[in-house]
Structure formats: structure tokens, C-alpha cells
Amino acid sequence: MALLLKAPCSGISQLEKTQIFKKQCFSLGNVNNNNVVFSRPRCLVPVVLSMSSTTKPIQELETPSSKNFNIPIMVNGCSGKMGKAVIKAADSTGLQLVPASFGSEEESGQTIEVCGKEILVHGPSDRESVLASVFDKYPNMIVVDYTVPSAVNDNAELYSKVGVPFVMGTTGGDRDKLYKTVENSKVYAVISPQMGKQVVAFLAAMEIMAKQFPGAFSGYSLQLMLFCIKVLESHQTSKVDTSGTAKAVISCFQNLGVSFDMDQIQMIRDPKQQIEMVGVPEEHLAGHAFHMYHLTSPDQTVSFEFQHNVCGRSIYAEGTIDAVIFLSKKVQSQADKRIYNMIDVLREGNMR
Template sequence: MATNVVVLGAKGRMGTTLVNLALADTELNLVGVCEREGNAGGLNYDGCLTADCLDDLLPKVPGAVIVDFTAPESSVAMAKIAAKYGNPAVIGTTGFDPDQLAELEILAKEIPLFWAPNMSVGVNVLLKVLPELVKALGEDYDMEMVETHHKMKKDSPSGTALKLAQCLAEARGWEYDDVKKHCRDGIIGERPHKEIGVQTLRGGDVVGDHTMYFFGPGERIEVTHRAHSRETFASGALRAAKWLSEQQPGSLYAMADIF
């Protein structure tokens, strides 16, 4: 049976991609689209409800899975409304602070709730194999990362970069907050051994590039993931929506749970 979905932020770049992919997928029914108050004009899809208030829309689409790539405050507010009506939700928003993530974890006990800072299959496979690389190379290899995104991206470093860097730190047995270096400037002295640098580039319309460097004695290894299209993330989110529709509340699900 097809999964009913609602796309939040349907006029945005990611929202538009989600809508188009959902309409083309025979395993999905796009039953609702939602925009900010006063901004829903022009949204018109056959058999699909349009709203600028999630509180008005959700009672009409019970059980539909919400897909949300908006902003941290909006996503937390969405999850609270979803919990009120019992709708599952997939969140691809980045930039949450610890308190906001804690709220999502509480709400995940009431409704099936899924969050991933990157929905691509490739990145999530990297998260599984990188610890093996780190352990095989050993302590003699310094680990650094450069991430590049379009000039409209608001958070830095990207959620994907943070997730990857945390993965590297965990493989070394380090606490990421103790070893992260998100900026270097001036006379900084020698690089400490126990450090992971994550540097940010912003410009143009780059969808998302992440390169991890492993600098060792006489050599270096570079591992790069490049997203060529937002469809990469949208497809992953819609795959998550299908999966989430069959899950129960309990914990904040992630891509690793699907794999």
C-alpha cells in the first residue's frame, strides 16, 4: 500500500524537489503540502491538500508522514504539532542545538520520528566504513576535513561535516567537543596531535562536498563525497518516510536504523 506523505516548506528548493519526486513515486501519495502563513498561494496539485497552517492540515490527513527540511525552530515546532495529531515525521533539517535535539528525542517517544543531517545513501555508508579506516591507519595519521556548500546555506559547519567528524573522533576514542577546530587564524603554533580540523567553504550553488584527509608519514589519503543534486537527499528522505510509516514510537530514528 502506498505511503501518504505531507511536504513542509513545499516552495523551497528542497521542498520542490521532494514534491516532484513524491508525485513520480508509485509507492507514495502526496496528500498535503504546507508553507508559511500567507505563502501557500500557487501550490496546486491534483488530489493534494494545500495549507499554510499545519494545525489545519494534519487532522485531514491522519497517519500521513511529514517530510521537513526547513529550519531548526520550525522543525521542532512541526514535531510538536505532529505529536498532537499522531503523524510520523522525517526531518532533514540541520543546525539543531543540543536542547532542540533533546526535545526531538522526547517527542520521538510519542510518534515515530526520524532525523538525519544527511539523507544520502553514500554518506551513511561512509559513516559505517570510516571507523575501520581510522583504526587501520592508526594514531600516526592526522585527520582533517573541508566541507563546501552553496552560499545560501545558513549553518556552519554543515550537519553532515559534524556527523562525519564525530564519527572520526569516536573511532579514535575521543570526545569531539574536546578535539574540534572549526577555525584557524593568526599565529596558532604547531597542530596538536589530538585535534580534528573542519574548515568551511561557501559559494555559488554547490549542493554539498565533503573531503576527509588522513595525513600520515610520507603520504595522505583523501576520501570525498560529492552530492550532484538535491534529489540525492530528497530520495533518501522519501525512502525514510516509507520505512517510518511502519515503525512505532520509541527513539529518534536515523539512517543507520534503515540499513
């Protein structure tokens, strides 16, 4: 089974590029420096089930029948690429954009213009007073958090203290402390490191399979490659953390009987390799996530491949907006449950 989420590119097709790349990478021996560490099995009878969809630019998702939900939304981290993508998705959906956002101290006082709307960025020093004032003006407001990982816990404590419901797509931070903070405050929140609805659905299916058929892949070996740059800034040279989605999929495979350690994950970060070998469109080098999971039977006569490729940020932005609409309904209905994830959003149905 392969889940393939891809963006169109000119010339050779994405599938052809992926097939060429797999032939190249699986024929390589052990290579260091974050390059491929796969070797091609001698004899394989591949079993591949493929689901394919194409992510569309946000503007193409607009339709004349789009609903105007008129939900006030405050996007923190609005100067970042993910924050801007969420604002565009919110604007096309008809949500009411609050003209205030939180950012770094260096960004404090700056005005960011997105979709013809101006947003004033506030620094850390006056966050609590600003949030309380904005929440008083927009009592039905939902906050969306796409700030830096180091701000996760402080931001959650702030939202919980003021009592503002929020959707957090930012990864990192102390996750146990994050959930404890929100649970103690009884504020409504959707917390999910993966906001792409289709990818979340794939993860849910994997979890169901792992629970219902434990050990189904016992003895199989797993090879995993990540071609992933979540957010690449021109000044950022630090190593990118391992994908949380990959960790979740690996956990499912482990429950299915596959022996695999997280440190076996191989990452391709070199832009030239990403273009020439992987087939990442050049315009998406700054924002893409290509994952390939390759399973091989003990006698090397059967192989399975699971793959999900995402270009751009529209899949995450659209999922975030669905989470905002979902959470707004939960707040209005005063639901007993307070903390949700994207699987809860998917189960609710009625998404755009």
C-alpha cells in the same frame, strides 16, 4: 578511501578538476576570509581507495516496474527546493501526495503546483486544526518535514500532539528537546540530518572502523575542506552553518586518534571559486555539498583522502522516500521501537 558522489558535467572531468584544485589549494599558505588554509606536505606517498557513483536526476530514476506504494505523504516546506525535490520523488514512486502543506505566514493561502498537482500552503496560525483534519482524512499519512531550522521543535511538538508519524530531514533546532518530545509522545518518526543513503552508509562504515580500530590514525593530521551550499536563496546572505555530516566524520576520525577541532574546518563559499577551482557545475551552485578529508602521517610520507561530492538534491529526496516507506511499515506493524534514523532504514534493506 574516497567516497565520490558526483553529477556529470561537460568538458574536463570532475576527477581532473578535483585533482587540479587539490594541487592549487594545498600549495597555498595561510589565507583568511574563508579561503584555503592548507599547505602541501613536502613528500607524500598517497594511499587512495575510491568508490564512485553518479547521482541521476529524479526523472531518470523512474522505471516501468516502479512500485506504487500508495502511501499518503504530506510535504511541509513544499515551496522550498528540497520540498519540491521530495514531491517529485514521491510522485515518481507512486506515493499519494496530500494537497496541503505548512509554510510561513507570508506563504499562507498560496497554491504551489508541483508535478501537475496543486498544494495549498497553510500558515502557522491554523496548523493544528489543519493537520488534525488532514490526518483524519488520511489516517495512514506520513508527514515529511523540510521546513526552516527555527521551526524544528514547534513542528515536532505539533506532529507529536496530533499523533502523526513523520520524517524530518530539517537540521537545526534543539535536538535534545526534539528527541525528548518525540519519545514522550510515542509517535513514530525517522529523524536524520543526512538523508542521502550512500553518504549515510559511508558514515556508518566510518563509525564501525572507529569502534573496531580506535587510534588507528593516531598522530595523523587532518585537513578538511567544505565546498557546500545546502540551500541558497537569492535573498540569503547569512553564513552557512558547518555541515552535520562533516561533524560526524570528524568525530569518527577523533576516535581513530586524529587531533582536530571543529573550528579548523575551512569553507569555500565563493561561487567563482566553486566553479573554477572546485569544479562544481554551474547549474548546481544553488545545491551541492563537496567534502574533502585529507589525512597525513606524522613523517608526511603517507596520505589518505576521503571525499564525497554531491550535486543536486535527488540523493536526499530518494533517501527521504525510502524513509517514508520504511516508517509506514513500522507503523503498520506497530513496532516497539518508535524513533529511527537513516542507518535503521539502510539496515532494513529492500530499498528501491
